[in-house]
Amino acid sequence: MTILQAIILAIIEGITEFLPISSTGHMIIGSSLMGIASDPFTKMFTVAIQLGAILSVIVLYWKRFFQSFDFYFKLFVAFLPAAIVGFLFNDTIDALLERVDVVGYTLLLGGIFFLFIDKIFQENEKSDKQVDYPSALKIGIFQIIAMIPGVSRSAATIIGGLSQKLNKKTAAEFSFFLAVPTMFAATLWKMYKYFDEGGAFGSNEITLFAVGNVVAFIVAMIAIKSFISFLTKHGFKLFGYYRIVLGIVILVLYYLGVGLSIV
Template sequence: MEIFHAIILAIIEGLTEFLPVSSTGHMIIGSSLMGIASDPFTKMFTVAIQFGAILSVIVLYWKRFFQTIDFYVKLFVAFLPAAIIGYWFNGYIDQLLERVDIVAYMLIAGGVIFLFIDKIFEENEKKEKSINHFMAIRIGFFQVIAMLPGVSRSAATIIGGLSQGLNKKTAAEFSFFLAVPTMFAATLYKMYKYFDSGATFGSSEITLLVIGNVVAFVVALLAIRSFISFLTKHGFKVFGYYRIILGVILLILLYSGVELSIV
């Protein structure tokens, strides 16, 4: 991996991690087109730079992270379903993560749902509702669905929030907050697996990780701000069309014989 590759992947991560469009699908296309998808360091890198994206949430919403303990309790109970089920079914999930076709089909299926989601939860926008502990754990179970590659963690948790009567803004913000423990755990696990396999890296790899995290941090800051504004004004339909187009592109590439690899 070169610095150019690291910057491109970090931009993709920052743009797509918090949008309901599946960062996995974008990483597959980006890394495969650059010819680095099968590199073990690339696979670790694409997860490790989530740390920069996590920091963007903390910086943007730092006041929320210095409020009551109850805020952290809600995040903890929402995080638990994915942590427990992910641990129990880790082997099966890893097998799914090798299936590019599943990513494509999940992108399309989620896109179709997004075409109708604004209408389904139209009444939510007329009221302001706060999150309680029972709602938090239910949203956490929606996050479990995102273990299917291509679903999008952001998409699953936002829909989970809408299903609990939250408006789009509140559902999206809780999705951002829930990303912090979830992505932090995923980053630690991926790096552990990388080093446990006997892999090491030197100063050049450290440089790539630093650049990647800085770029992902800056881009994610801009993406989160823009997403909230766009979502409240225009809803989910455009993301639905985008997911369907991206899924179709993946299927065309896959069945045309282009070598694609899950990062």
């Protein structure tokens, strides 16, 4: 991996991590098109630069993280389902990450669903409900679905929040907060596996890691601010169209055998 490739992947991560369009899917596509997807360091890097993205959440919402212990207990309750399933089915999840066709299908199907989300949950915008413990657990269960590449962790948890009668802004913000423990745990686990399997981490890898996280942090800060404003004004439909188009393109390229094989 070169510095330029690291920057490109970090920009993709920063833009897509908190948007409901699947950061994992985009990272697979981006690294595949650059011909580096099968490299062990790349696989670790695409997860590890989430540290920069989650730092942006902490910086933007730092007051919420010092509000009360109740806030952390709710995050823990929401984090637990995915943590348990991720630990038990880690190998299966890793195998799915190699499937570009899975990314295409989930982007496509999710995009179709997105065309109807605003109408389904339109009454939620009148609600001022906040996240309680039962809601946190149910949102956490929705997060399990995001282990399928292309689903989008952000999409799954926001929809989970909407299903609990939260309005779009509240659901999106809780999705951001839940990303912190979830992505931190995923990063630590991926780095552990990388080193356990003999991965190198010399001066070049340290430089790539540092640059990637700084770029992801800056881009994610911009993306979060823009997303909340856009979502509350325009809803999910545009994201739905984007997912449908991207999903179709990926599937066409995949079945034609053009450029998206990562095995």
